[in-house]
Amino acid sequence: MGLAGTEFYPPAERRLRLGIVGGGRGALVGQWHWSGARLSNRWDLVAGALSSDPETARSSGRDWMLAEDRIYDDWREMARAEAARPDGIEAVAICTPNWSHRMIAEAFMDVGIDIICDKPMTLSREDCLALEQRQRETGVVFAVTHPYPYHPMARQAQEMIRAGAIGTVRQAQVEYAQDWATGPDDPNSKSLAWRRDPARIGRASATGDIGSHAFQMLEFVTGQTVTHLRADFHVCGAPKAMEDTAFLNLRLANGAPAAMWITQAAPGNYCALRFRIYGDKGGLQWDQEFPETLRYTPLNAPEQIIVRGHGAGVVPAAERMVLLPRGHGESLSDAWGSLYREIAIAVAARRKGEAVPEGLLNLPDIHTGSRGVRFINSAADSHEAGGSWVPLS
Amino acid sequence: MGLAGTEFYPPAERRLRLGIVGGGRGALVGQWHWSGARLSNRWDLVAGALSSDPETARSSGRDWMLAEDRIYDDWREMARAEAARPDGIEAVAICTPNWSHRMIAEAFMDVGIDIICDKPMTLSREDCLALEQRQRETGVVFAVTHPYPYHPMARQAQEMIRAGAIGTVRQAQVEYAQDWATGPDDPNSKSLAWRRDPARIGRASATGDIGSHAFQMLEFVTGQTVTHLRADFHVCGAPKAMEDTAFLNLRLANGAPAAMWITQAAPGNYCALRFRIYGDKGGLQWDQEFPETLRYTPLNAPEQIIVRGHGAGVVPAAERMVLLPRGHGESLSDAWGSLYREIAIAVAARRKGEAVPEGLLNLPDIHTGSRGVRFINSAADSHEAGGSWVPLS
Amino acid sequence: MGLAGTEFYPPAERRLRLGIVGGGRGALVGQWHWSGARLSNRWDLVAGALSSDPETARSSGRDWMLAEDRIYDDWREMARAEAARPDGIEAVAICTPNWSHRMIAEAFMDVGIDIICDKPMTLSREDCLALEQRQRETGVVFAVTHPYPYHPMARQAQEMIRAGAIGTVRQAQVEYAQDWATGPDDPNSKSLAWRRDPARIGRASATGDIGSHAFQMLEFVTGQTVTHLRADFHVCGAPKAMEDTAFLNLRLANGAPAAMWITQAAPGNYCALRFRIYGDKGGLQWDQEFPETLRYTPLNAPEQIIVRGHGAGVVPAAERMVLLPRGHGESLSDAWGSLYREIAIAVAARRKGEAVPEGLLNLPDIHTGSRGVRFINSAADSHEAGGSWVPLS
């Protein structure tokens, strides 16, 4: 082996040029994008409009060692200037507050730059439709950053369910629990300010921020769409303007029930995206805080622990994301690396007018993004209707 | 130390005489009662009507080495005969199918014999009221067999919450998951036959059988009563006449939300009674499959693992139930032993006309039993009303 | 199912009569014997010389509700009197300090009473030979109380190795770690006083006390005898007259190396008897603090977790010891119950002049006890020789 994945992935001929909007100093998510891009070895970060505050934009650009003339104060200017350069960016990562995703994505799509957009993709269903329309018109690659399915053992779960390892999916428990919102918000946090403002984050806070990941994982792993849901929003941590906790019930397309728990106010949970999926022949259980192992419980047989690595029960779809030998732990940085690798393959293919190799690519795309926006808005619909069942629409 | 608990519990002057109705060959629960009584060293099992089938009653009585003249075919005869003997039983354990609890309990109460009754105590709310009335009239001890709070670390959780270790309870996740009903029922099982028949088990199957334990644990540990709930019943395992799975939402008296998951069709869950309780200052987490440890997660401080044993953070109310040194594992047999020890103290006190020593006794009693029956019937009410919120009444 | 194990074990016709020497107030081990005997439902404890201190003997006898005339001050008197009674004890449990085991066992063997002896069986190899000689002459049952192999999952490991699940045993790591001797000894503890006195405990303290269990488990599980060892004794806790820690290397009969760690001064270890056995086809790992699960790691295949219960990979030899359904935890009390059940079967068979049913009985016997004494003395030989290799003799 040389670079991980060279057995499975088409080799890169060169690194692609990446720009970023948002994600500067004070914003955690920028670092994810940056380290994923770096680890994939398929991108060079060359331009950025890293903050709406010019001074932060500049200091953040220097943190990342961008050339001075490619540190922008304004993303509109960045779209224009980069599109004009012969060595302009080929894709842009959009890491800004939710409300601004649509307009930024449109600006870059319009100049033919591929999109890597944070979730939730937009605030409203209408914004989704508009973006989907524009993507069809421009034909750009449009990825939405759900990194968790890039943990090899999450992929393993998806493939095992697809192959019938647990029989028919009959019920599911999914949760994403954190604890950072248990105490009072830091009044100086810009990042929290917009997260408590419906005009900027949308109709839900925790449910959009992390619930969208739990929802995407549920549909991803089970291979079932959610058709109906009901939701109750709560504030379980210190008083705040929007929910920090949601209890949901969901119905899958095949009729199976599921429960979902979303909270940012449960002390001792850090980044606890967990699923437990049960069929008539077995169960599968995974926890993002311990991402290297998948617990498989076939009915009437010994439990199995499947450990990320080559062989020993790991299926090819998961194995192709395995970078390091079993036990040399991989984690969220590596998952972001795998996500950015697959995005690079898609972007490179489009630029050469080629198709992405079959079976190699399963990107969370604009459709995935749209499902997430619909989930959040349907949850808000249900909550506002007293927690009654609503279709996911 | 000599016998465990001699430091805390009043010594026994003699072993009490115990009878049992039901619980013979083919019924698991009888063994719990028997081993709890034996382990407590405060009871001799001397009489039984162990089955409605005379032959099984007799062979079961011989299994347990009862004297021939105290193996009864009929519990009515047993109540009469034992009441008449100078060495008659002082308490009776009722281990029969749910529908028969009321009439059996009444028969023994009427002859002054103390009651140890399986849960759910009765089918209907009306039966509860009748039993409560009769208990008040007769003044007997009436215990309901919830053994799980007799795991020392469950008691520890209760005491820590009472003392403010997690602040105000703000939300809870409780579940009791098993997997034995995933596949088809054994058509020859008498134990399953009545569990699928509303006339004998009541309006719910899994929800009554194990949900009542989860409910009792939730109220026990949080110190909060449940005021409202909603429930959806499902069949997630092989087809059967009653639910094997329920998804519930609950509201505690202080307004905190809780979710409850009850299933007997989730492969890889065996006897998984688990709670996670979160307050504004910390969380507590426990799993009956690993009963020796309690995970305590104070906000902004290292996690703690509190291990059953003497000292090292174990509070007196839990420590008094500790039989074996830390690491010399205790388990469900020991919990039944502790339950039977406390019942013996109550029965002995009543027979001597004395009060039970303050602070030593916290028995699940007829009120606990009644709460459980109301929980089951309210869940059935909600389910039948399409999963809408109902008061727990 | 009625009583656990009725499918596998021959039924008891009556309970046997048990006496006990030592084990009264202040001695933990008495409680193990008592609860094991009670849980097995095959014994009544009817007589005891529970302490060398007459007052403690009497109060302890009352704790256990012995008849006044069967509470003895002196074990010699007890042997004489019980042998003379028509309802005299049929077996005696010897729970006294190590140095006294031989003389007490001889006195009871000489009057035809079966022996249940704590480990280490004697101080010296010579004492072993003498006891073995007397046992052959008297033909009594002679059990040595190693309860840990009566955890079903330890038995499962033995059977899996025997059946080739890990191939040829190639190396092993065994340890028994506790922490109670980290701080200074309680100067008022009688139990500690003799444990620090070579005249009463023998040539080793921790190595004899818990090391003998680790050694027995190693030979039991691997099916290999230890042929050579080397040992270094250390005091790692507070200063004391004898070792609280030993580091050993061992060689198995097939040439495989093993390491053993024995300590009572490692904070955070409570009763941590653990083994990890590796062959050329897989590994097995077990921890007494979590006795319900056995980790099986076949080479180049997913890890398996085998959970105590019926079916799902549990072999018959382990299944026959399963009392409670999977997940309804069993623990050390239950293991003692299973040990006492098998002893009862052996004692009952001898008294009826019958053979113990083939395959049902695998008692730790006088030979097991002798191996343990040889282990301790060989370890002391090695330590005194500067940690050089010595044969286990």
Place this chain on the structure above:
Amino acid sequence: MGLAGTEFYPPAERRLRLGIVGGGRGALVGQWHWSGARLSNRWDLVAGALSSDPETARSSGRDWMLAEDRIYDDWREMARAEAARPDGIEAVAICTPNWSHRMIAEAFMDVGIDIICDKPMTLSREDCLALEQRQRETGVVFAVTHPYPYHPMARQAQEMIRAGAIGTVRQAQVEYAQDWATGPDDPNSKSLAWRRDPARIGRASATGDIGSHAFQMLEFVTGQTVTHLRADFHVCGAPKAMEDTAFLNLRLANGAPAAMWITQAAPGNYCALRFRIYGDKGGLQWDQEFPETLRYTPLNAPEQIIVRGHGAGVVPAAERMVLLPRGHGESLSDAWGSLYREIAIAVAARRKGEAVPEGLLNLPDIHTGSRGVRFINSAADSHEAGGSWVPLS
């Protein structure tokens, strides 16, 4: 936060230029260096002599997108050419088989290029002395790649011991267990060919390969040097020319005993570098396969689980290496990133003639490398002397 660690580490003014010798296709270790360098964002990999086979060197260089004129067939040529370029490399990572480290390091030191050398640093003690001499003469930075101490929770353990959290270190158990050598070696593996040849790997195989990490971790965490050891080498997996397993005993400078187990033939162990350190006031336990948590067991107090992240008991020396919030897992890639970040700080400081900021740097250096070589050779001395105690010299 912008880039992780900007609060603690001096900012980089530019990325440094890195070359690499060895580590091309077929060699895992190259990937570690590369991803560590990329993740740190302080290095650009610009030149390499990636294999002794010219074709592999070229294809590997293209994998990593090196400029054609900086893909070298020969490291001597690379040292000469890079030293001559104005934009030549500032440091070189040496990832070749052990026997060649010395000559390569000398060649680059002699032209003033800083060294990042794999462990074991050299085969013999004499080679160490020679390298140490040359390093003193040239004054270059000389780092040895021990990444495991860059797991924040390993650092946490070091700091807690230093601060007295467990009192005086009294004993230790350290192990590094893998299973890849259980079955027969792949006869086509170049990587295995040299690992079975003493002329190229030195006097020990597994003991040098992974034992050197366990040894370094033991001295790192305890703050104690090892003064004496004894070692037995074994082949526990398929037959091979050198040991795949070693059992060692060690003595720390303060007299405390330690045991070490090194194996590459224990199925179910993948990259299991684990330590358990016990003092008179508590214990600390860590496992590289679950690197995010440190178990702390203060004597007579609840166990603590310290989880990587900000606050909640994490000390500053560990916190400065924390890149991601608690629960957003970090792993071995991130540890290599932190190692490469600190190397960059040292290299940048030397090039500016500045001192490395106090307290920020604790690099495994040429002295660390030398300790490792001495450990391996002393272990071989002991093994060849029949496992007797030898000084670590």
